[in-house]
Amino acid sequence: MYKNQSLFLWLCLLMSSFGAVHAKNGSAFGKYHNNTEVQQILKDMQQSHPDLIRLHTIATSPGGESIVVLEIGKNSATSPAIFVGANFEGNIPLATEGALSFAKMVIDSSKYTLGLKWFIMPLPNPDASKGYFSDKKYERSVNDFSINNDMDEAVNEDGFEDLNCDGLITQMRVKDLTGTYVISKIDPRIMVQADAKKGERGIYKIYSEGIDNDGDGEYNEDGEGGINVGIGFPHLFPKNKKEAGLWPGQTPEVYGIMKFIYDHPNITMAYTLGSSNFCLNPPKSGRKSSINSESIQIPNRYANMLGADPSKTYKMDDIIEMVKTRFPNNKEVTSSYVSNLLGLGQAVNPLEDDLKFYSKLSEDYKKYLKNKHFSIERLDPPQDKDGSFELWAYYHLGIPSFSMNLFTVPKEKGKEEKSKEESKAEKGDVLNEKEKALLAYSDKEFGGKGFVQWGKYNHPTLGEVEIGGFVPYLESTPKPERIDSLLTIQLPWLLELSKNLPDISLADHKITDLGSGICRLELFIENKGTFPYPIAIGELNKQPAPIVIVLNGEVELLQGLKRTPLGTIGGNQIKKLTWLLKTEKKPTISVTLESIVFGSKVKQINIGGKL
Amino acid sequence: MKHIILLFGLFLVATIAFSADKGKIEIPLRFDRYYNYQEVIEALNVLHKAFPELTKLQLVGKSEEGREIYALIINNPKTGGELSKPGVYLDGNIHGNEIQAGEVCLYYANMLLTKYGENEQITKAVDKNVHFIIPVVNVDGRYHFFVDANTPSSGRSIRVPKDDDGDGLIDEDGPEDLDGDGSITQMRIKDTLGIYKSDPIDKRIMVRIKPGEKGEYSLLGSEGIDNDNDGQLNEDAEGYLDANRNWGYSWMPNYVQSGAGNFPLSGVGIKAISDFVYAHPNIIVGFAFHNSGGMWLRVPSEKSIVVDPADIAAYDVIGKEALKITPGYVYQPSYDLYATYGDFDSHLFFINGVFSFTGELFQREQETYRTNINKPTQVSEEGEFTRGSPPEVSREQLKFNDNVAQGELYKDWKKFKHPTYGDIEIGGWVKMSSRLPHPFMLPELVHRNASVVLLAAGNTPDIAMDVFDKKEIGKNLYQVRVRLQNKKGLPTMSAYAVKSKLYPQDILKVTGGKVVAGGVLTDYRLNKVSYKEKKPEIQFLSVPGYGIAEFQFLIEGKGEVTFIYESQKAQGRTVKINL
Structure with a gap:
């Protein structure tokens, strides 16, 4: 059976040498950058800004490709620091272009690196990402990790x-007594499930384009790879997929990303x-949970105690x-402690x-x-996926996580209403x-070429079939000439968002002399940013x-500690902290806001009152 | 800060005293002693050098502090390669302080190698199985448990720094060995307002006062000072990453499962062991030894996870016998103890398809001081006023210490000048007590627990394949019946692995001749067959413990036909017949 595969490849080559129009159809969707090119662009960026940029190779994919992070x-x-990741599922080349373009925006304006x-x-x-650049283009989101998808005696034997x-992998429809599909009466390109209640009977079966290489009766059920990096992270890890x-992080890309981020605690x-798109819609709510902060049920054994x-x-x-x-001496009663x-x-x-x-x-x-x-007025962006990077960043890193999908297909509004009536009526x-x-x-957009018209084909095991369907990547990948405008309009919002980061400093202080060498010191810490620090989920995760x-300084603390954690501070808020000091000399003391995220800020304060 | 320097000086003296030479390490290994990290490595080398043809010493990886983690692989190459036979995995000491777990592993290796060729059961186990032995998982933990002052329970963590008290400093306030005796014991202070007094029978024991009674002492916790001056003592010690909460299956972040670490397998040594296990898919049964309490724990570790009854039955084959080999132990799902996420046993079972056990070594109840050990110590109602054990139990433990362990397990209260508290007293159970048997009790402990592993090895699948019926039913057409019989108690695959499609099932393959039809023979007497629709020459299956799997093939042809059975975890078989 394996012989067939090479035979088909050979036939294809033969046909394309006769100048088949379709062979170039793939390139009608333009040339986005493949990984080799992406790596070269990153190297060029680094070489033209050696003082600003460093490259980190953080993992090697099972297919031997480098995963590189550009540090600006x-x-x-x-x-x-802000971490920007793009195209985790590998099937949205526009997202990769977005990241490259965004890097350029950041480099070009010194404003965003201050x-x-x-x-x-x-x-x-x-x-x-090789799926898009393949000479048989198909929507691919898995890497080269060796997985036996059909649990038989061979791996990757039936793609x-x-x-x-x-040049495209589309669908096959074949007339079959046990088929469940019929051709839509509204648009003959679309296949729909027959509705037995309305007296319809299925005529067609639908397969993806290919042959049953391993002769097990299934088509294309064990192709190349692999693991989808975009759903391999630990939050709500979809272990049944x-x-x-x-397990989360089984594949080296995911493990490398998690390690890199934890090695950079300033993110x-x-x-x-x-x-x-968390910029448009917040992360999904409504999952069943016992930790919803608005309505928590206290388990029996603790309810009595409390x-x-x-x-x-x-x-x-x-x-x-x-x-x-209940525990007055415990200083650390936070949401994290309670949960x-x-x-x-x-x-x-x-x-x-x-x-x-x-x-x-x-x-x-x-x-x-x-x-x-x-x-x-476009199709809604797909919902966040369990095990995705963006969910992990919010739920486990405990930091604001924003996602953006740069393109979805425009909605077809007018026709929608009309066809609904039509369909109801007749x-x-x-x-x-x-x-x-x-x-x-x-x-x-494509003069109809976004859909491969059903065309007859003589299939070795299924007999006469028709091959056709939507062109792969149609949904997510616009024409290359659209890339620039999509990115220049949407990406600057991410630069805007960065202005919301917490900006924490000592706003003011107050010293009250209580007599006998005892003073009260009050410090007013200000957050000029919009985001709290940490945000609520960060408090839960510590x-x-x-x-x-x-x-x-030379003071004795009667109340308060030499090192006092600030705790949570809201956005645009001031937090007051108080100490009681004993000192004869009224010295100058230093107050440091110490942070491995924001760096440390020191201020001298004269206990005598004058600075 | 001066105190620390002073303490450090004392502590060096203690260390030198502790690592006094306990004799040369030679074959057979001795088990009336504990091996420190370096000695474990030496013991493994000694075993390997003495039995080079049966052993391989493999470097699995390195720890956070760069120490080597070794696996001793025991395999007889004459009976097959390292991946061709059912694998038995055992490790110990994933928690740094639980050191006797390492001795169980060393004992098992020592037993297999020194009795090979002498004892029939052991010879069989070496020939039939491959044994993967990692005596010390938390190598840094074991090293520090011996070298540093500790309580019997401290030093569990792997060496990943963590800011436990949220003050921006890391591991800055651990306990200190104030009296320089090599152990972290307890501190008490005379206090008439305190809620403790001395037990009237054994003054060393602290008992809670009854309401209205006058107190004598306050307890101040573990030996140490407030290094970071935050009003709390010893609240940010080394670590904390619990290596037995850092595994991939059902991992949960720290606020759900404390000690989880930042992400699954973030511990470098743990990651290396995960890779090692993954690279040996023939492992079918696994043991992780811990202390203490006397328990055999199996999956699940969390209530919401349901385990297939067939798998529980397979676990029972070993678990129920283990109870009799180690009297006093309990055998239960690990969530009965408490729920855990990211534990090693669950990872082994749900990721690697291994029947995995946790062995909680040592029951302190064995430290008896009475004429009839079967008659439990009478405990008065006063028990509720004590801290920890009832006073009768503490009195007996102390008597055991005094007269059976020659005072080596307990340190009597002694005066000490504490930088913050002033005049206090320091005393209590020493590091090498409570969770660890006194060395004189170690030989029995290691032998009984190693016997359970040997029992498990004996129960790994052993498949016999035979063609039990062959007849010509047409011209050049034969009906051939093949039976695979498992002579042992563990199945060739867990029901979970089959149902969740964890890895491909066992294969029965026919070569030579054209297989026209083939399938599972569900009742050979009534000739009931469920034929496979496509590719009948390859059948997928698993063989239950003490069970059979039967197949029927209709084969066209003449001459030799070969039946090949292949399994990830059981040894393969080949049978040839002539048509």
Whole structure:
């Protein structure tokens, strides 16, 4: 059976040498950059800005490709950093272009590297990205990790074949007594499930394009790879999906990314360019969970201890108060402590306090796009996926995580209503919104070439079939001439977002002389940024590293510590901390805001009152 | 800070005293002693050098502090390669302080090698199985447990620094060995307002006062000072990353599972061991030894995870016998103890398809001081006022210490001038007590527990394949029946591995002749066959413990036909027949 595969390849070559039109159809979708080219661009960037840029190779994919992170601002002192990852699933080449273009924006404007570092990773799933550049183009999101998908005696023995030699892997429809599909009456390109209730009977079976190489009755069920880097992270790791791997971080790309990020504790925000869009829609809510901060049920054994009613629900803040009353000496009663104590399990929905900034920034983003005359009348971005990087960044790193999908197909509004009426009135089938939008987009943008018209083919085992369907990557990958405008309109928003980072400093201080050499020292710490530090989910995770206020000088502390963790500080807020000091000399003491994220700031304060 | 320098000086003296020479390490190894990290490595080398044809010493990886983690692989190459036979895995000491786990592993290796060719059971186990032995997982932990002052329970963590108290400093306030005796014991201070007094029978024991009674002491916790002046003592010690919460299956972040680490397999030594296990897919049964309490724990480690009854039955084959080999132990799912996420046993079972056990070594109840050990010590109601054990139990443990362990397990209270508290007393159970048997009790402990591993090895699948029926049913067409019989208690694959498609099933393959049809023979007497639709010459299967799997093939042709059985975890078989 393996012989067939090479035979087909040979036939294709033969046909294309006769100048088959379709062979070039793939290139009608343009030339995005493959990993070799991406690596070269990164090297060029580094070489033209050696003082600013450093490259980190953080992993090698199972296919032997390097995963590289571009660090911008390498020489600046300790400063917060933003991590930008793109195209984790490998099937959105536009996202990789976005990351490269974004890196250029940051490099070109010194404004965004003042007191800020960037780590930009354009292509964490290079193996999968080969799918787009393949001479048999198919939507690929898995790497070259060896996986036996069909659990038989061989690995990767039954992938796709480009039978009609158009350079694209589409679908095969074949008349079959047990088929369940019929041709849509609304648009004959689309196949729909027959509706037995309406007296319809299925006529067709649908397969992906290819042959049954291993003769097991299944088509293309064990192709190349692998693990999907985009769903291999630990938050809500989809352990029942084979393409996620057996555990989070099994594949070296994911492991390398997690390690790199934890090795750089100054990372305080993460951006993801890919399929979800947290800039427009906050991370998904509504999952079942016992740790929703608005309504927590206290397990029996703790309810008694805390004097609570186990049948009622409480807010996290109320429980924190109860626990503090019960353990007055415990200084560290936070949401993290409480959820661990009560065994509440993991947070699976964004915390209420965090949704506030997500919602506000989403409104701002919509206004921003409107001002730029950028229509959001497009298909909704896909929802965040379990095991994705963007979810992990929010839920485990405990930092603001924003994602952006740079392109979806415009909605087909007018026709939608019409066809709904039509279908209700006379026809049995309905096209879904996506199919309608894609067909219209294919017609308008590509003169119909976004869909391969069903064409007859004589299949070795299935007999006479027709091959056709949507061109791979149609949905996510616009024409190359559209790239620039899409990126220049949308990406600057991510630069705007960076202005919201916490900006923490000592705003003021007050010294009150209580007599007999005793003074009260009050420090007013200010956060001029919009984001709290940490955000609510960060408080739960005890991340990022704390800001600590350190007093040094010849004073005796009657109340308060020499090293005092600042704790959580809200956005645009002032937090007051108080010490009671005993000193005869009224010396000058130094106050340090110590942080491995923001760097340390020192201020001298004269206890005598004059600075 | 001066104190620390002073303490450091004392501590060097203690260290030198402790690592006094305990005799040359030679074959057979001795088990009336504990081996420190360096001696474990030496013992492994000695075993390897004495039995080069049966052993391989493999460097698995290095720890956070750069120490080597070794596996001793025992395999008889004459009976097959390292991956061709059912693998038995055992390790110990993933928690740095749980050191006797390492001695169990060394004992098992020593037993297999020194009795090979002498004892029939052992000879069989060496010939039939491959044994992968990693005596010390947490190599840094073992090193520091011997060298540093510790309590019996401290030093569990692997050496990944962590800011436990959230003050921006890392590992800055651990305990100190104030009296320089090599152990972290307890501190008490005379205090009439305290809630403790001396036990009237044994003054060393601290008992809680009854309401209204006058107190004598306050307890101040473990030996140490407030290094970071935050009003808390010993609250940010070395670590904390619990290597037994850092594995990939069902890993949860720190706020759900403390000690989890930053991400799955973030511990470098742990990652190396995961790679080692993954590279040996023939491992079918695994043991991770810990202390203490006397328990055999199996999956699941968390209530919401359901384990197939067939797999529990397979576990029981070993677990229920283990209970009799190690009297006093309990055998239970590990969540019965408490729920854990990211534990090693779950990773072994759910990722590697291994029947995995945790062995919690040593029951302190064995430290008896009475005429009839079967008659439990009478405990009065006063028990509720004590800290920890009832006073009767503490009195017996102290008597055991005094007269059976010659006072080596307990340090009597002694005066000490504490930089913050002033006049205090320091005393209590020393490092090498409580969770560790006194060396005189070690030989029995290591032997009984190693016997359980040997029992498990004996239960790994052993498949017999035979063609039990052959008849000509047409011209050049034969009906051939093949039976695979498992003579042992463990299946060739766990039900979980089959159902979750963890890895490909065992294969029965026919070569020579054209297989027209083939499938599972569900009842050979009634001739009931479930034929496979495609590729009948390759059948997928697994063989249950003490069970059979039967197949029927209709084969066209003449001459030699070969049946090949291949399995990831059981040894393969080949049978040839002539048509």
